[in-house]
Amino acid sequence: MSTPDYTITPGAAVRLRVQDYVVRFFKSRRLWRTVLSLAGAFAFLALWDYASGNIWAVYILPSPIDVVNQMKQLVEDGTVWSAFWATLRKTLYGWGAAFVIGVPIGLLMGRYRYANAFFQDFVYILANVPLLVYAVISLVIFGVSDTGPAFVVLLLVLPAVAINTAAGVKSADEGLLSMSRSFNRTPLAVTKNVIFPAVTPFLLAAGRVSFADSWKLAALTETFGGSSGIGFELNTSFELYSVVDALAWMFFFVIFVILIERILLLPAERRIFSWRNPGEKLV
Amino acid sequence: MDPLEATQSNLPGIDPTTETEQDLKDFEAGVAERHPSKRRRYLGWLTSDEAARWTARLAALAIWAIAGAMFDRIPTPWATFSFIIDEAQRGELWGPIWVTLKRAIIGLSIVLVLGVILGFLMGRFWPIRYLTTDLVMAAIALPAFIWALLAVMWFGFSETAPIFVCVVSATPMLIVNTREGAAAVDHQLSKMSAAYKVSKIKEFRHLVLPTMSEYIFAGFRVAVLAGWGAILLVEWFGNGSGMGWRAQYWYDGLNFNGMLGWGVLMLIVIVGIDRLIMQPALNRTRRWRAREDQAWS
Numbered sequence: 001m002s003t004p005d006y007t008i009t010p011g012a013a014v015r016l017r018v019q020d021y022v023v024r025f026f027k028s029r030r031l032w033r034t035v036l037s038l039a040g041a042f043a044f045l046a047l048w049d050y051a052s053g054n055i056w057a058v059y060i061l062p063s064p065i066d067v068v069n070q071m072k073q074l075v076e077d078g079t080v081w082s083a084f085w086a087t088l089r090k091t092l093y094g095w096g097a098a099f100v101i102g103v104p105i106g107l108l109m110g111r112y113r114y115a116n117a118f119f120q121d122f123v124y125i126l127a128n129v130p131l132l133v134y135a136v137i138s139l140v141i142f143g144v145s146d147t148g149p150a151f152v153v154l155l156l157v158l159p160a161v162a163i164n165t166a167a168g169v170k171s172a173d174e175g176l177l178s179m180s181r182s183f184n185r186t187p188l189a190v191t192k193n194v195i196f197p198a199v200t201p202f203l204l205a206a207g208r209v210s211f212a213d214s215w216k217l218a219a220l221t222e223t224f225g226g227s228s229g230i231g232f233e234l235n236t237s238f239e240l241y242s243v244v245d246a247l248a249w250m251f252f253f254v255i256f257v258i259l260i261e262r263i264l265l266l267p268a269e270r271r272i273f274s275w276r277n278p279g280e281k282l283v
Numbered sequence: 284m285d286p287l288e289a290t291q292s293n294l295p296g297i298d299p300t301t302e303t304e305q306d307l308k309d310f311e312a313g314v315a316e317r318h319p320s321k322r323r324r325y326l327g328w329l330t331s332d333e334a335a336r337w338t339a340r341l342a343a344l345a346i347w348a349i350a351g352a353m354f355d356r357i358p359t360p361w362a363t364f365s366f367i368i369d370e371a372q373r374g375e376l377w378g379p380i381w382v383t384l385k386r387a388i389i390g391l392s393i394v395l396v397l398g399v400i401l402g403f404l405m406g407r408f409w410p411i412r413y414l415t416t417d418l419v420m421a422a423i424a425l426p427a428f429i430w431a432l433l434a435v436m437w438f439g440f441s442e443t444a445p446i447f448v449c450v451v452s453a454t455p456m457l458i459v460n461t462r463e464g465a466a467a468v469d470h471q472l473s474k475m476s477a478a479y480k481v482s483k484i485k486e487f488r489h490l491v492l493p494t495m496s497e498y499i500f501a502g503f504r505v506a507v508l509a510g511w512g513a514i515l516l517v518e519w520f521g522n523g524s525g526m527g528w529r530a531q532y533w534y535d536g537l538n539f540n541g542m543l544g545w546g547v548l549m550l551i552v553i554v555g556i557d558r559l560i561m562q563p564a565l566n567r568t569r570r571w572r573a574r575e576d577q578a579w580s
Binding site for chain 2: 029032033036037039040041043044060061113114115117118119120121122125128129130131132133136137139140141143212216219220223231234235237238241243246247249250253254257258
């Protein structure tokens, strides 16, 4: 009686390995995630394409292809870059001012109970103001100008900066603080070497959370009283009653927000946080 | 004398008398930390939290008054508030507020239903989550004012425009929070209720709902703020009624008191809603946590 031959030919080994790989590939969540997210986007575009022309007239809801063509044209013009830069510049001015004013306030709030109570109401109120009211304030004080958007971005961002600085101060290492007290370090040195390293990650978190909001507010204020920027372009398309233009700018807006978040803020945060928990994957 | 105590008091560099004084001071500071009422006795009412809050309010009013007196463009506080009183005497105050509130109630009810259903489905079933995550993220990145401009072009002067913009700009915020809540339901407990054949309704009532309600209300609070802002924007850009329209009306008349007056009113209404309705509701959803802590301690 001959024994059956259990040896595997090289061809069969390769086939088995490929089979194994394929099975694992199709079972992985990651693949489904990508496929489904693409499917969702395509389903949305297909619905939109069907709706324009069939349900609503083309001038009310232009097809995605029209919008993409319009976007291409705006990119070739160079309008996009100048508008993008104008809005970004105003937002950054507002952010700079918010850091200059908000960090000292946050340091006080983290250190003294009195300061905490003093600024509590301001922080609460400023965080609850509807964006339209900010735009109105900008119009009242500055009229049609570039200072207005920067000023209201400052007002919007200030609470986030102050609260996060205060949280950072409270998170500073008590042991290090009492050690610097017993070694008679100056308050300046303590602030520089103990408090600032504790505060930085919190400030970055504040930046990431409120960047999108501040960017929206800058554009909104430009719509009301601006002479350049994305909001100004949107207002122009509104006055010309051009839905294609408005939709094109809308998509540019989303792309900018996501690009800035993914390319600038997320890697920066990852780098600054990396010393804390090197093994842990950041969400 | 206790030998240990004797060694301690003879240690070089430590003066026992100053040590006790310092201890007393530390003790007083500790008492002050724990009991604000006793703190007042020590340091006076002027440094209490309440005094700090009132100082801040008065300082804000003073800064506003000085800015108003110095610059022509900035209205003074009394001009603004007397404008509001004038508006009330003209009978133009409550109408716009009520119109906007009505729109907000309709729009936010739709947001609540849609957001909770979609968020729950996204949290419970992963194919739906992956299908829609990117779309929801894009919807959050979209600002309300672009929706407002589009809605005015699409629907013109109608009731549809404000409610549409309220729904599209506030729902994504609620969806994201509800999704987190649905994902936060304790897996161990839901497995256990399956093992003990607890009915789905009972499981929903005692496990899913308490976990999710906290997330839902936290998200709804953000959604209320977003929806309120969105409705005001639509009213400003193209509508014949409501608070946003009224502010725009005074802007066309170049009456800065009127603009700022209505801005202040918008702020007062939303802060009132937040303080009187949203915060108590949110605290109510968190009650069971406190009870659970008590049960364990």
